[in-house]
Amino acid sequence: MASPLLLSILLCFNLSTVHGAGNGSFVTVPSSSFEPETVCSGAIVKPEQNGSTVYVPLVHRHGPCAPSLSTNTPSFAVMFRRSHARLNYIVSGATRGMETYGDGKKVSVPAHLGTSVNSLEYVAKVSFGTPALPQIVVIDTGSDLSWLQCKPCSSGQCSPQKDPLFDPSHSSTYSAVPCLSDECKKLTADAYGSGCTNGKPCGFAISYADVTSTVGTYSKNKLTLAPGTIVKNFYFGCGHSKSSVRHLFDGLLGLGRLSESLGAQYGGGGFSYCLPAVNSKPGFLALGARRNPSGFVFTPMGRVPGQPTFSTVTLSGITVGGKKLDLRPSAFSGGMIVDSGTVVTGLQSTAYRALRSAFRKAMEAYRLVPHGDLDTCYNLTGYKNVVVPKIAMTFSGGATINLDVPNGILVNGCLAFAESGQDGSTGVLGNVNQRTFEVLFNTSASKFGFRAKAC
Known part of the structure; x- marks a missing residue:
């Protein structure tokens, strides 16, 4: 049986190899950051003031x-x-x-x-x-x-x-x-x-x-x-x-x-x-109106035929741990409804499976556990710190958002994505991925805006 010292050396070697230490594509976070706070810590942070908002x-x-x-x-x-x-x-x-x-x-x-x-x-x-x-x-x-x-x-x-x-x-x-x-x-x-x-x-x-x-x-x-x-x-x-x-x-x-x-x-x-x-x-x-809002990246706003309530964005690429997934535009052709009420993001089949494979590889130092409804969950008990790969989502027009780490990527130790349907179907951008972004619905100009670290 290997000694505790040898196991520790092997684990450190595995982490540095898998996570590409120093390349900025992974973030080390305390395991306590996955737990919800128990005390309300502050008042609302208002990003900008004008008379019409x-x-x-x-x-x-x-x-x-x-x-x-x-x-x-x-x-x-x-x-x-x-x-x-x-x-x-x-x-x-x-x-x-x-x-x-x-x-x-x-x-x-x-x-x-x-x-x-x-x-x-x-x-x-x-x-x-x-x-x-x-x-x-x-x-x-x-x-x-x-x-x-x-x-x-x-x-x-x-x-x-x-x-x-x-x-x-x-x-x-x-x-x-x-x-x-x-x-x-x-x-x-x-x-x-x-x-x-x-x-x-x-x-x-x-x-x-x-x-x-x-x-x-x-x-x-x-x-x-x-x-x-x-x-x-x-x-x-x-x-x-x-x-x-x-x-x-x-x-x-x-x-x-x-x-x-x-x-x-x-x-x-x-x-x-x-x-x-x-x-x-x-x-x-x-x-209300936002006059020349700064700090946003913008992408066109689409609609769902037969469902006039919803507004959609279209993905053009996903990056995991600094590596862009090899996906064709057809993988995202159905668009994604931006929904405040859905927790996890629903991706079309090909895109989801590619994301899941890349994320699991980047997190292979941690043990996968069964969950039932989500298929990529980890037992992080006993870890003081956890190394999490960054995930970036790029939308049509080039707008890119880097999801908050870890609260925009993992929820209760699970990857906050699920398979929503076949390629060409409509996906859903859930509220976990939207965390910390100001998400602007500009229906008159038919565009979405995303501003990072807004709250």
Whole structure:
């Protein structure tokens, strides 16, 4: 049996050989950096100030800076399973829905992504009505229509939440949208309407991929995003019945591309966000025009045929540990939806397998362990430091982002990528890879921006 000294020498030799010591393509990080913080360490960091941009603190639902939404934080296995189901739903382009009744006729409501499989991760605190009532809402780039749970709501018809249900009768600025209004017609055209009866308020209904749903009155009210920043007539759904969504948040802010989204209603569609690397401090959601933003790299923004809510980027290359993977452009031809609610990134088959092979080779000093939903996970117990290869993603037009190490690459010891489908299918850029970047959605110019080390 080899002596401990010999084993130590062999391990050091292996690390220096595999990781190319000194070439800057690998980063040595303390193993403690993989663990979430337990104390909220600071206030929101605002990147730049101008009169047309508002910044809303953005926190992880289960981090120390979040409001107390739930007493039971889901395990990583459960979170990955939900994220994988959400990823599968996105790339499948599946459509199914619910049936409601309006004017005595059955109405079919297509399923939207939204809270599908409960994998949404980030929340913000905003206020609705006059007087302003604080509400905790999840943010979602995979949904357009924003909604709250509202009174009246019969026992068992609405889900438990930390804050009191929003009561529209107590808000002097609230009004229901009329049934025959242009806004109601647009809602129906965008597949969020639930039927309409003349003389009654406009109804909305959303059915999600996991068979959850919310139904109620399409409404408008004052939305306070931050002190002194108000959307006077913000259109949203006031839900009086909600099924099977039981995570104690109060509602949802949709950040998709359709006119019902928050981005479209405030600032004409442009917004950005920054998801922090660890859960110890807030990131931010920035709404409104950004005049000549500096520090960004830009890439064209695409769309998904038949799914107008989503925005896409197109990869042109991936680098692991300083070596560019040998991949043809066809490996990325389906594009990637940029999604705030999916945890791990879904890559097309050829690209994912090449990335996995290169990453495993670079991490061969560490023991692979089975996980179930993810296939490249490591047991890092007992290591004071871990050597992690850098991963860079290059998009069409040449924009390159170097993922944060380790929190933008590994989550709970697992590579934050999964296989999403065959070449030519649509992939998903998940929120782990987006950490620490300000991700700018400039829908008017049809481009994405990425600014490194923004939060």
